[in-house]
Amino acid sequence: MHQADAHTGSGTGAVPPDGTGTEDTLELRLTEELLALLGDDTPPPAVGGAASALVGSPGAWTPVGTPAGEFQLVTVEPGRDLPVISRWMNDPAVAAFWELAGPEAVTGAHLGRQLDGDGRSMPCLGVLDGTPMSYWEIYRADLDPLARHYPSRPHDMGVHLLIGGVGNRGRGIGSALLRAVSDLVLDNRPLCARVIAEPDLRNTPSVSAFLSAGFRFCAEVELPEKRAALMVRDRAHRDDL
Template sequence: MPSTEIENPAHVAGHTTAHPAAFRFAARLLPLLAEAELLDSPAGWGSVTTPAGAFRLEPIRLGRDLELLTRWMNEPDAAAHWELAGPASVTAAHLRAQLDGDGSSTPCIGYLDGTPMSYWEIYRADLDPLARHYRAHPHDTGIHLLIADGTHRGRGLGTTLLRTVANLVLDNRPRCTRVIAEPDIRNTPSVSAFLASGFRCSTEIELPGKRAALMIRERALRNLI
């Protein structure tokens, strides 16, 4: 895999000697290069038409999204499965671990007809600790989903959006042959939504804090299920 390391950030800015502006430019550029290399830039995947409306993923910006996400994470259903209830600092720490990381996980807001209504994490499952618990393939891409508030739950929307985002991954990540998820087996609505959206349950695995259903959607079976 090509390296994203830049030995002399000044060269990035077109200078031959170090300059503070060059270092600032490199600091902004490196996370973008990592995301582009590891996840093929979810920010550029665009909007798609679904039976529920126009849907798009927008990578998280803390200054814009933290208050909204904190509210979502404190809803009872979200708190039960995400364990991020509490003040904004709790949600911020969870997001910063991804935003300041190596680009292998991108947190996003899902917009439906322009309205923010879901939280997603698109991540490299083969580079994640999850890979210790199953036989990972190169470029396996994982997804986590939270549908916000009760107005968007219980009407099949999760199934529609899971299929949509799995298709976005497969359309925009040509090296990825499988989309992976690991919902808690106790979360019956989530498991059912994955099954209805074309995933199959490969096995059950023990993860820290939960027993999970390993859900897989394969590119080769994309048009069959």
């Protein structure tokens, strides 16, 4: 259940190198039959990005215009993207919440557990005007260990985010991208009624960014690794906030 950075995401506890952390996104094991029932009938797109019946194909979602520029998600390819993502993870402001600092193998193992898993979480780069500048995880919140700690609903989707470059922090870019990505989730996952996030309550800039992006604060949630702010963006009210 990995989260995001000190500016536009949420924190988490460290995951052991063998991936056996008790609250990791991929810790719960699902049978093929259950996976089929929990997926939806939306066919994956013919081109672009890895596809999953559980989260779709974020890497193939249409680029969108934002106040910061044209933005799109690109499915992570470790051979191409690991160096830059690992560098971001070693930024002290990011490491304080993601706890994935260290050699590239640490971040590589985290990416691999998602890319080689059952499709409940998809790691993506955020590309703004052609430049990779953020890291995202689009995941099924209702199938995540997080669901043990809040009143989840079927097809709840979750987002984790970190902004890579210091120059892109503190200028409202995170809020603009959070709104854009949550809109993409709702547009491309028709059975999803809510987008969920759980930033660390200590991460004031992150909580503020979610509020500015149209999420509402629902509750404080005691998670094994942190006390979190449960943030929700509802499909029904997406144009009102």
